[in-house]
Amino acid sequence: MSKIHPLSDVQSQNIGKDTFVWQYTVILKEAVIGGNCNINCQVFIENDVIIGDNVTVKPGVQIWDGLRIEDHVFIGPNVTFTNDRYPRSKQYPDEFQQTIIKKGASIGANATILGGLTIGENALVGAGSVVTKDVPSNELWVGNPARKIRNIEK
Numbered sequence: 001m002s003k004i005h006p007l008s009d010v011q012s013q014n015i016g017k018d019t020f021v022w023q024y025t026v027i028l029k030e031a032v033i034g035g036n037c038n039i040n041c042q043v044f045i046e047n048d049v050i051i052g053d054n055v056t057v058k059p060g061v062q063i064w065d066g067l068r069i070e071d072h073v074f075i076g077p078n079v080t081f082t083n084d085r086y087p088r089s090k091q092y093p094d095e096f097q098q099t100i101i102k103k104g105a106s107i108g109a110n111a112t113i114l115g116g117l118t119i120g121e122n123a124l125v126g127a128g129s130v131v132t133k134d135v136p137s138n139e140l141w142v143g144n145p146a147r148k149i150r151n152i153e154k
Contacts, residue, residue, distance in 0.1 A: 004020075012029055016037065018035055018036045019034070020038050020039065022043075025040070038057070049065065058077040061077070068100045076110070076111065081112075100119070111125045
């Protein structure tokens with residue numbers, strides 16, 4: 001059974017077993033969230049979002065339409081995702097960019113992930129990095145713009 005804090009606004013019925021949703025979090029109706037996740041306080045999750053099992057989302061994160069987050073992913077505090085290459089007020093694209101965060105990846109605090117990218121399996125994005133390209137599996141990327149520092153040994 002999910003644990004949803006009474007001060008959150010969870011409109012979705014698609015929340016997996018043993019997922020905890022903290023206070024002041026908003027999850028829209030069509031979002032799908034797996035089991036055993038930890039969705040911290042002050043998180044916003046839009047409709048066209050799929051989150052796998054055993055995912056941690058720290059406070060201050062907005063997960064916009066088009067995000068696909070696979071199992072065992074860590075999203076650090078205040079990570080920023082985008083989903084529209086050319087945003088304008090009240091002008092919406094025909095479809096939003098799809099961003100994929102693969103199984104086991106970790107994204108450090110305050111990193112920015114541009115829309116339409118893939119963060120590979122077990123990849124690590126350092127805190128404060130700005131990711132403008134796909135990050136291959138098992139690599140550590142840091143900086144602005146983020147670049148490969150080294151391979152990650154399993």
